[in-house]
Amino acid sequence: MSADVRPIAASELTQWMQTVSTGFLTASPVTESDAAQRARHSDPDRIIGAFDRDTGACVGTLRSFRQELTVPGGATVVSSALSNVTVLPTHRRQGLLTRMVAADAAASAERGDTVSTLIAAEYPIYGRYGYGPAASITEWEVDVPRAGLDLRRSGTGDGGRIDLVDTAEVRRVGPALHDRLRGERHGMVSRDERWWALATGLEAFSHRPYREGFQAVYRTADGEVAGLVRYTADDVWADAKVPMNTVRVRDLLAATPAAERALWHFVCSIDWVQKVRSGYRAPDDLLPHLLPDPRAARPVTAADFLWVRVLDVVRALGARTYAVPGTLVLEVRDPGGPAAGRYRLDAGTGECARTRQAADLSLDVSALGALYLGDESAVRLGALGRVAEERPGALALADAVFRTARRPWCPDVF
C-alpha cells in the first residue's frame, strides 16, 4: 500500500478529522460543523494528511500550530506544537508518521521556529525524531478525611476570598491570570481564546462534548484575581449513605503561594467529597505539603509529559537563563536535522554561538531537549550513556548550569 503525504484540501477536513477520531479510538462521527469549527481556528497549510493511493482515503493525520513555550527565566520561544497525530491501524508501521513529521519539520525550519513541542501519547514514539522528555507530571489523589484539614469551617484565613463563578467570568479573568503565571513558570505554553472557549463550553466538538463543572476564583484582600480552579465532581453514594464522591481538578492556576494554599484547601474541604484528583501537576507541586498530613496525597501517575525538540540551538539556549555561570561547548548530533553542530554556551551572559572549540560534552538533540527546561540532570544522562563527557568535570558543570530551582510544569494537553 503506498500513500501520499501532503497538506490537506479544505474539502478533506471532515474525513481528516474522522481519521483523527478513529486513530484515537473514538467511534463517534465527526460532523461538517465540527470541520467548519476546526477550519476557523487552524492554518490549512499546517494540517497534513496521508492518503492511500489505491482508495484515496485519509489514513494518517498530523497538525501543527504556533505556540509560545516559557523557558527558565520567563522568556518565551516560538514552538511548532504537534497535535492530532494518528495513522490508522490498517496502515501502521509503514513509515507514514515518519514522513508526516519530516514534512512538518521542513516547514518548521522554513518558518524559523525555535523548538517543536508535543505531548507524547506513548514514550517510544518521538525520541527518534529528536524530541526529548522535557517536563514531567505527577497526579495525586488526596484522601480527604486523612488530609487532616479543618472541614468544619470555610474561608481562606489570609484575608483573601474564594467565590464560585460562572464560565463567562472564567473567560474574563482566566487569560490574564494565565499570562501572569506563564511569565513566571517555565514549561507552560500559551493558551489562545479558543482554548478558553473549549475549556468553558462556549465551543465544543460534537464528538467531544463539554463536561459541565464548577469554577471558583481566589481574590486577594485587595480584590486582585490571584487564582482560579475548575473542577468536576461525581455523585456516588455507598451503602449506609456514605458519600464517596471524587472531585477532579481540571485546571488550578495560582499566582501566589497564598492563592495556591487557599484553592487546594477549598477543593479538599467540599462536603460529600472523599477524594480529590489533582490533575497533572509538576512533580514538585506544593499540594502534598499544603495538607496537615502530606501522606494523604498519594501519587497515582508520575510520567513524562511535554516533549521538546530543539530546532534552533543558538536561539533556544540563548533564550533561557542559567542557575550558575560557566562555559560549555556542546557537540549536538542531529543527523540530517537543523540542530547539528558545535555550540559554545556562556551561561553567565546567556549567549550561545556556533564554535570550533573542542567539545566538553556530546549528545543527541533528543538529550538536549530533555535538558532544556531543567527537568533532567546531565549527570544522570551521563550515567545512562546519553551524554558523553569529553572534558572532566563538564557533566557536573552542565548539571549545575541547566537545572532549575523549580521543575518545569506544562499543565495543558494539546
Ligand SMILES: CC(=O)SCCNC(=O)CCNC(=O)[C@H](O)C(C)(C)COP(=O)(O)OP(=O)(O)OC[C@H]1O[C@@H](n2cnc3c(N)ncnc32)[C@H](O)[C@@H]1OP(=O)(O)O
Ligand atoms: C502528539 C500526538 O498527537 S501523540 C498521539 C500519537 N498517536 C497515537 O498514539 C494514536 C495511535 N497510534 C498511531 O496512530 C500510530 O501507531 C502512530 C502515529 C503512533 C505511529 O504511526 P506509524 O505510521 O505506524 O509510524 P511509523 O511507521 O512512521 O514508525 C516509525 C518508527 O517508529 C516506531 N513506532 C511507531 N509507533 C510506535 C509505538 N507506538 N511504539 C513503539 N514504536 C513505535 C516504528 O516501529 C518505526 O520504527 P522503525 O523505524 O525502527 O521501524
